[in-house]
Amino acid sequence: MLELIKAGGWVMLPILTLAVLALAIVVERFWSLRRKEVLPPGLGAEVREWARKRQLDPRHIDVLRKNSPLGELLAAALDMRSRPREIMKERVEDVGRHVVHELERFMNTLGTIASVSPLLGLLGTVFGMIEMFLKILTTGVGDANQLAGGIGQALISTAAGLCVAIPAVMFHRYFRGLIAQYVVEMEKQAIALIDALDDSSDVGVDPTLDERSAG
Known part of the structure; x- marks a missing residue:
């Protein structure tokens, strides 16, 4: 293996670093994007019960x-529970953008x-071919070992x-799809909580107050 790395030339160093x-x-992404860390089971139902x-x-x-990205999103809705529904939704969307940004950490790098x-x-292939042609100019085509060295560097680096x-491409697309799935589920949980907050606020209103005000 070490011989192959040496044969690939200097370009093997940045490739190995990458x-x-x-x-x-x-x-890190497999660890951070575990489902129980992003969407703790039962958390949405528990928070809706708090609201009721x-x-x-x-x-x-x-x-x-x-607690989690989902918890951060639900907490944003609870912070705005005394505000109108549209304001709650706007707050959840604002926080959601930050949550998604955090979930997508290192995705651009990958x-x-x-x-x-x-x-x-x-690039290593190009340098290998250049090296091979330079050796042909100096020694001719009679030395097969020198030609093989340039061709080997080109093939190994490629x-x-x-x-x-x-x-890297496979994992990048996998994590993108996983994050998109999490985002959809978090949106569902946030909307369910907003509905629960609306229901609880309706229950808290005394219907006799409406009758008195109407009278």
Whole structure:
């Protein structure tokens, strides 16, 4: 393996660096995007029960905000529970943009690695071919070993770049799809909470007050 890396030339160093960085990002994203960390099971139903029973202690809301991305979104709705529905929705959308940005952390870096790695491999191929032609100019075509060295550098660097780029593309698209799925589910939970807050506020109104005001 070490001999292959040496044969690939200097371009193998940045390719290997990108490979290590991509591996670190993939491991970190798998850990951070676990479903129970983003969408804790039962959290939405529990918060809706708080709203129905009016158990909305500020300390509970603060703990909820730090619980998970879903908790942060639900806490934003609870902060605006005394405001009209449209204002609540606007607040949830604003916080949602920040939550999505956090969920997409390192995605641009992983996408860049997927794009740059094959280009680095191609660059190594170009340098390998240049080296081969320069040796042909100086020694002629009689030395097959020197020709094989240039061709080997070209092929190894290309293969290395593709070996880094292909998994990076696959994981990049997988994480993008996973995040999109989480966002849809968080939106559903937020809308359900807003509906529950509307219902609880309607229940809290004494119907006799409307009759008195009408009279």
